[in-house]
Amino acid sequence: MRIIEAKDYKELSKQAANIIAAQIVMKPDCVLGLATGSSPIGTYDQLVEKYENGDLDFSKVSSVNLDEYRGLDHENDQSYYYFMHEHLFDRVNIDAENTNVPDGTNPDAEAECKRYEELIRSYGGVDLQLLGLGHNGHIGFNEPAPIFEKETHCVDLTESTIEANKRFFASADDVPKQAYTMGIGTIMRAKKILVVVSGADKADIVAKAFFGDVTPEVPASILQMHPDVTIVGDAEALAKIPR
Numbered sequence: 001m002r003i004i005e006a007k008d009y010k011e012l013s014k015q016a017a018n019i020i021a022a023q024i025v026m027k028p029d030c031v032l033g034l035a036t037g038s039s040p041i042g043t044y045d046q047l048v049e050k051y052e053n054g055d056l057d058f059s060k061v062s063s064v065n066l067d068e069y070r071g072l073d074h075e076n077d078q079s080y081y082y083f084m085h086e087h088l089f090d091r092v093n094i095d096a097e098n099t100n101v102p103d104g105t106n107p108d109a110e111a112e113c114k115r116y117e118e119l120i121r122s123y124g125g126v127d128l129q130l131l132g133l134g135h136n137g138h139i140g141f142n143e144p145a146p147i148f149e150k151e152t153h154c155v156d157l158t159e160s161t162i163e164a165n166k167r168f169f170a171s172a173d174d175v176p177k178q179a180y181t182m183g184i185g186t187i188m189r190a191k192k193i194l195v196v197v198s199g200a201d202k203a204d205i206v207a208k209a210f211f212g213d214v215t216p217e218v219p220a221s222i223l224q225m226h227p228d229v230t231i232v233g234d235a236e237a238l239a240k241i242p243r
């Protein structure tokens with residue numbers, strides 16, 4: 001596990017974007033696993049800047065997103081599909097045909113999760129998976145649970161996640177109660193993993209997830225077992241890790 005400490009959010013976004021850019025330069029037809037949420041927004045802005053400066057070409061890149069709310073369609077501005085187009089896909093020369101987000105409008109959860117898992121396998125797996133970290137240790141929408149769910153599946157969101165995500169909706173009642181998410185096995189099969197964490201409110205969970213016991217009650221703790229994980233955090237988020 002490599003830990004890169006950045007002085008602030010802007011710096012961490014630059015560092016994370018550099019790692020993703022290096023992946024694209026080394027393998028122009030790479031498969032990126034992407035995340036939504038607040039943490040990677042700055043990283044996407046930095047990637048767009050590199051593209052606009054002529055330093056990065058997304059034309060051969062494919063992407064698979066971690067997750068999507070069940071029931072939200074592409075036009076819904078809270079869908080992760082919408083988020084990805086707004087923050088990255090519509091701002092760079094990635095071929096929209098090569099971008100993938102679980103289809104929240106497919107009411108058949110089992111069929112959709114199976115399709116998505118097979119799609120990722122058909123790409124030959126993910127070269128670099130970008131992750132944020134939930135306050136309860138969730139990655140994707142893999143919530144604390146008695147076991148690690150291996151493959152893409154449908155989850156009931158916890159109160160803590162609904163509470164954290166309600167800031168994007170009119171009220172907590174409007175937050176969808178379920179989501180489709182890559183499983184822990186799906187995430188762990190990525191060749192490289194890049195975690196971006198920012199802010200004092202993440203300091204406790206960063207220490208617990210990456211220096212505490214490996215347990216499905218803290219889903220991100222499994223990343224300790226992955227051979228190639230880089231955590232890029234600002235000083236506040238890394239304040240409680242053992243030195």
Ligand code: F6R
Nearest residue numbers: 035036037038039132133134140
């Ligand atoms: C997003 C996702 C979530 C977020 C996590 C942290 O696709 O899967 O696991 O990464 O909830 O969110 P932020 O970055 O908003 O703190």
